[in-house]
Amino acid sequence: MTDRLAPGATIGILGGGQLGRMLSVAASRLGFKTHIFEPGANPPAGQVAQSVTTAPYEDEAALRAFAASVDVITYEFENIPTSALDILEALRPIPPGRAALATSQDRLAEKAFLRDLGLMTAPFADVASEADLNSALETIGAPAILKTRRFGYDGKGQARIMALEDAASAYADMAGAPSILEGFVNFSNEVSVIGARALNGSVACFDPGENVHLGGILHTTTVPARLSPSQRSDAVLIAARILNALDYVGVMGVELFVTAEGLVVNEIAPRVHNSGHWTQNGCVIDQFEQHIRAVAGWPLGDGSRHSNVVMENLIGEDVARIPQIAESCTAIHLYGKAEAKPGRKMGHLNRIIGPAKG
């Protein structure tokens, strides 16, 4: 890994969406320049970055030139092609690192990793064939959910199996991709912990937030989450255990189901996370700056919470509400995307609901 970067250094970011954009802004606060690598034209992050490379992940020359122009490389999303990572990793450090990416790029590997750490997950089984699916359903039962092992995002590549007779159709939906069957978890609510780990191994977690999804997409995150003091401790300890096991450097999102038996890990995201956007207005140092501090080899900042916040995503035409929202006491964060498509994350709001207690 890298030594501590001095202000003036350049941080390369793979992916030019809203997460890259907010990482770039956080980097600027610490005096760093950013260089965005993004296949799509006019990426949102490019509006607040020193440089942008527009090239596919298969363009080896572009990847090499990008790496040569930066001091460290990080990423805003986990589904970066392995071939690109192989090229970049030989040239520059890529925190959070390959172990975290390999784990989170494959739902089966992720579940096995979590189970091996002694953490609770949904019941799961590898599905490489329709026969596998039928046998997995015998063990796990219905309802269950069949998911492709790789490249899942916001509910895509998933099929619900409400009864055994849905199996064939669900299997067909996967189009032959290696898959995983996951049993349902009976949970009261979902929370997430945004954890950060520095190069020296120190860990700092933001207060858990409580998530509500609509149509498979995060709708709101509220802090504080409805958790007992011991659940709150458990949530943070689980996140820390995962960060340490991966020798992780940077910010990670850990989604947890709250159940009568304890906290069940739903999934991990090896990057800044939508459910951590509340930190921008609830903390002096937000998740984006924690990530930049970690990948730059700096100590983590003080992420303690000064305010209670409800974060709400603005999806698609939700942005048409901006003129009304601007009248209210709400922090607005827009992503600079030209077109509001259905399901597209256009921005988010952080509504302050009072000072943090205690």
Next chain:
Amino acid sequence: MTDRLAPGATIGILGGGQLGRMLSVAASRLGFKTHIFEPGANPPAGQVAQSVTTAPYEDEAALRAFAASVDVITYEFENIPTSALDILEALRPIPPGRAALATSQDRLAEKAFLRDLGLMTAPFADVASEADLNSALETIGAPAILKTRRFGYDGKGQARIMALEDAASAYADMAGAPSILEGFVNFSNEVSVIGARALNGSVACFDPGENVHLGGILHTTTVPARLSPSQRSDAVLIAARILNALDYVGVMGVELFVTAEGLVVNEIAPRVHNSGHWTQNGCVIDQFEQHIRAVAGWPLGDGSRHSNVVMENLIGEDVARIPQIAESCTAIHLYGKAEAKPGRKMGHLNRIIGPAKG
């Protein structure tokens, strides 16, 4: 003036220093792009802007192309040449506006404007000749300070007159520039109010901060300032009166001396102000976003203070302390400047000293 700008619009900013940089970041939060116009190469603001024009203010073609590429123009400093403003103003709105610039570009006009509003200022007199200076000194007395009327900044273009015999040398220091003699004010402390005024005339002021200078440069701003409740009201009312009198749109810094006779206006700055940097970590909506909201024709945001803060400037080699500072519970804001020269503002810190009371 402009109608309400929609997200996706481009805001032009004259000046690419740290104020333009932080304005650009605030604009990005509201979904705006920015285009920086700056004579110097590699401006700090350019690291977080969509576009940069590097050209002198005398380059009419560059000014016209810049104006054509943006929806509204604002500025990070007040000493923009009049000829450039004449060209730009014919093409695009330039909030806060010419009245504020004309007033604040000329210390004599500023003092006269404030006096005509019924506000207290230091005693002052126009100095167009050495004879004027001698006659002004008879009225105002020594100690006093002789300043050029235009283009003063951070203590430059000023000469102290401790006794009458210093007059000739002080006059020579002005090198024939039209000047103003200002008497000293016997004050207990200096505070500033960062006020904002929207296109619809509504005014919102941040809580007053208390300033300490070192060597003519702002060293710290602390909120809350040591003010009685009535002084606090007076400070805000003074700022509002100035904003309204200028039909101002945007953020203004108003520096006030606290004296036994009341608040004396030291100077006004028609832009975001160094003494308002604490708002980045003390409020949900900071001075930079208030300015962008105002110039975009949006309603002002909620600038109420959630935390008490000490802002400290990092001047010159102060930035060498960053590795130690990063260990502490302090928000760091660096400006991306390549070289730390003596007296150069390299960044600032916001140290949270507790939750805001009340």
